[in-house]
Amino acid sequence: MADEQIQAHAGAPSTPPVLWPQALVGAGVLLVGAGLAFGAIGISSQAGYGGVGPNFMPWLVSVVLMLCGAWMLWEVRTGGFRQLDEAPGAAHGHWAAFVWVSAGLLVNAALITTIGFILGCTLCYVLAVQGLRRAAGQSGVSQPRTWGIDILTGALISAPVFWMFTQFLAINLPGLTNTGWL
Structure with missing residues (x-):
């Protein structure tokens, strides 16, 4: 048997x-x-x-x-x-990363008309990247240097997009000022 x-x-x-x-x-x-x-x-x-x-x-x-x-x-x-x-966290999902990315999207949607497209999208980028870095288990995610790089990268992505839409395509996006440059 x-x-x-x-x-x-x-x-x-x-x-x-x-x-x-x-x-x-x-x-x-x-x-x-x-x-x-x-x-x-x-x-x-x-x-x-x-x-x-x-x-x-x-x-x-x-x-x-x-x-x-x-x-x-x-x-x-x-x-x-x-x-x-x-995949890391595959069994149950990585809820902390989900919260970080969701917070980025929600904060952007809530503040874009107040702080403008560039700052809103930069903030969205920073929060989403922090969540993804944490989900991937990267070290040093809470160091000021990492945050600084993420902020700079987010601004370098969102500012040209804003300028392209507002200056070249004449599409109104919410800005921090009425100049069309910020």
């Missing part, structure tokens, strides 16, 4: 992964893409001077999301996400 159990256990694969959460994520991504496509139906398709209408980007994003959702469901059907166990 014991030999039969050992032989049965030796040939048996390890515990199969629980795939329904992965299937829910894939279905959710597919539904978000379908919802975005449904919303894009109501956007005018009249092309501007560039030959691309205002509905191009929503359609592009919806198609890409639906492809990603379908791919995720295919992955689940063929055995699940294969390297999920190797």
Whole structure:
């Protein structure tokens, strides 16, 4: 009896992964893409001077999301996400990183009209990068030098974007001053 159990256990694969959460994520991504496509139906398709209408980007994003959702469901059907166990925090997610990134997005949305696009996006970048650094287990995330580099990088990314939109494309973004440069 014991030999039969050992032989049965030796040939048996390890515990199969629980795939329904992965299937829910894939279905959710597919539904978000379908919802975005449904919303894009109501956007005018009249092309501007560039030959691309205002509905191009929503359609592009919806198609890409639906492809990603379908791919995720295919992955689940063929055995699940294969390297999920190797990622840090993969078993339960990295909630602290989620909080940092979410805080960056929410703070940006709440303050962009008060502190302007450049400072709001810089703050969003800094908080999101801090969360991602912590999730990756990087050392020195709380050192002033790391914060300084993140602030500088965020400003170097957001300032040219702001200037491109306000100065060259004449699109109004919230600024800290009325000059169009900050």
